[in-house]
Amino acid sequence: MSSAPDTARLTVAEIDLGAFRRNLRAIGRLLPEGSRLIAVLKADGYGHGAAALARECEREEVDLVAVALLEEALELREAGISIPILILGPVPSERLADALEAGSILGIVSLEGLRDVARAAAERPLAIHLKLDSGMGRMGLIEDDLDEAARTIASVPGLRVAALYTHFANASDPDDPFTGEQLARFDRMVTRLAGQGVEAPLHHAANSAATMRRLVRAGDFVRVGLSLYGCEPLDQGSSRLDPVLRWKSGIVRLKTLPPGSAVGYGTTFRTTRTSRIATLPVGYADGYNRLLSNNGFVLVHGRRAPVVGRVSMDLVTIDVTDIPEAAFGDEVILLGRQGGEEIAAEEIAERTRTIPYEVLTSIGARVPRLVIESGPRS
Numbered sequence: 001m002s003s004a005p006d007t008a009r010l011t012v013a014e015i016d017l018g019a020f021r022r023n024l025r026a027i028g029r030l031l032p033e034g035s036r037l038i039a040v041l042k043a044d045g046y047g048h049g050a051a052a053l054a055r056e057c058e059r060e061e062v063d064l065v066a067v068a069l070l071e072e073a074l075e076l077r078e079a080g081i082s083i084p085i086l087i088l089g090p091v092p093s094e095r096l097a098d099a100l101e102a103g104s105i106l107g108i109v110s111l112e113g114l115r116d117v118a119r120a121a122a123e124r125p126l127a128i129h130l131k132l133d134s135g136m137g138r139m140g141l142i143e144d145d146l147d148e149a150a151r152t153i154a155s156v157p158g159l160r161v162a163a164l165y166t167h168f169a170n171a172s173d174p175d176d177p178f179t180g181e182q183l184a185r186f187d188r189m190v191t192r193l194a195g196q197g198v199e200a201p202l203h204h205a206a207n208s209a210a211t212m213r214r215l216v217r218a219g220d221f222v223r224v225g226l227s228l229y230g231c232e233p234l235d236q237g238s239s240r241l242d243p244v245l246r247w248k249s250g251i252v253r254l255k256t257l258p259p260g261s262a263v264g265y266g267t268t269f270r271t272t273r274t275s276r277i278a279t280l281p282v283g284y285a286d287g288y289n290r291l292l293s294n295n296g297f298v299l300v301h302g303r304r305a306p307v308v309g310r311v312s313m314d315l316v317t318i319d320v321t322d323i324p325e326a327a328f329g330d331e332v333i334l335l336g337r338q339g340g341e342e343i344a345a346e347e348i349a350e351r352t353r354t355i356p357y358e359v360l361t362s363i364g365a366r367v368p369r370l371v372i373e374s375g376p377r378s
């Protein structure tokens, strides 16, 4: 993602490095003694543009960043990022050499993956992070895998387990006992591995939600994504930090329509009064969700204006009748703050029946990311 985009496009996502830095530091302050942050930058930094954020992580002396894919790690290296990168997802065996060449740390999530790295470690020593499935049922070794895993690890002197880790299924709900059960199972699995000679100097389990709930043991690392971007990881909470992304567009057409006029595909909206209808050059092809048709709001002059009619592929129509100062060329905020008002990712998520993660990662590749450096929080 370019940080010097063709700014002729009125629709851009501003990425506030200052906000990102404040979030990094705020999370750092929440951590117990000896604990450190792994900044999760997968999916192009949750849609923000991973390279600029990784560079900020380097400046802030973050120990480690994490991505899901080998391709994401290679893209960061291509951008000149030298910070250690943990690849969370499985890397196909035929790409292992590429991953190691790029200096990645591999998250090993299966016995097959472990055998692959054991083979590679016979030629050159390497360290892995080994994932244990404590209840997510997705990736990671289950209890029945542990004996074979221990034997595999013991058989290759060059293979070092630098960390054992797990992932929570429902840490966003403080009332759900499952998180505690997962921690207990993780502990049991760690103990069983230790009994077979596999010990790791480092453990990590907490995502944003668990970190905000302070479910972090001294010395453990945390893997934080969503909170870094300033969204709320708890089902019901107020742990939100500073939103990093601000999605802007502008008014490219403004017309006054008489009562009874139809707007958009399917004529799902009709004016009931003389109305000022503004058109914005953004649509569902940019990730502006079609479920926001007759349902979403944007900000114009610091005030909420409703989306009227259907969201089209490249265009959105809004009603600015109640914002008389709205004019051709004015800035419109699709997501973010303007004046005292805010359209939060959480609000869009609720209106489109999804989660803030999907709202952020859905913002399309054709929306230029414009990296800005803001001052202290206003």
Ligand SMILES: *Cc1c(COP(=O)(O)O)cnc(C)c1O
Pocket: 040, 042, 088, 167, 206, 207, 208, 209, 223, 224, 225, 226, 227, 233
């Ligand atoms: C995405 C991811 C995280 C980060 O989760 P957040 O809820 O965004 O903090 C942590 N660990 C793993 C394994 C992940 O896939």
